[in-house]
Amino acid sequence: MSSTSGDADEEAIDRFMTRRDLSESARWEESYNKKQCPECGGVHEPSATACSVCGWTPE
Template identity: 50%
Template sequence: MGATPDGTDDVFDQFLTDRGHTTERVGWERDRRKKQCPECRGLHDSAATACTVCGWSPSP
């Protein structure tokens, strides 16, 4: 699941953590010399900071 700009993922992650679930931050995956979006699987140059296909970006 990608991060939302309004911070609701942080609230949801805390809710899950409080109930014994583990959460992890999702980052870019690598496919040869390209970055791959974990949401839509779109490929981007290594300098990409956000997915141009679905708009996903890693949490800071």
């Protein structure tokens, strides 16, 4: 049981590290208080969590 939570912690850290490495591309561009998809250039509301045009997400 304890090993399971340990694995989860390691995975969380690994994901955090990966996100830092990919921070150049894995995040929204910003355009006039809107979010802009770096993949297709689609513009979305600031509350958007995924691109409704191409399906891109920052994670």
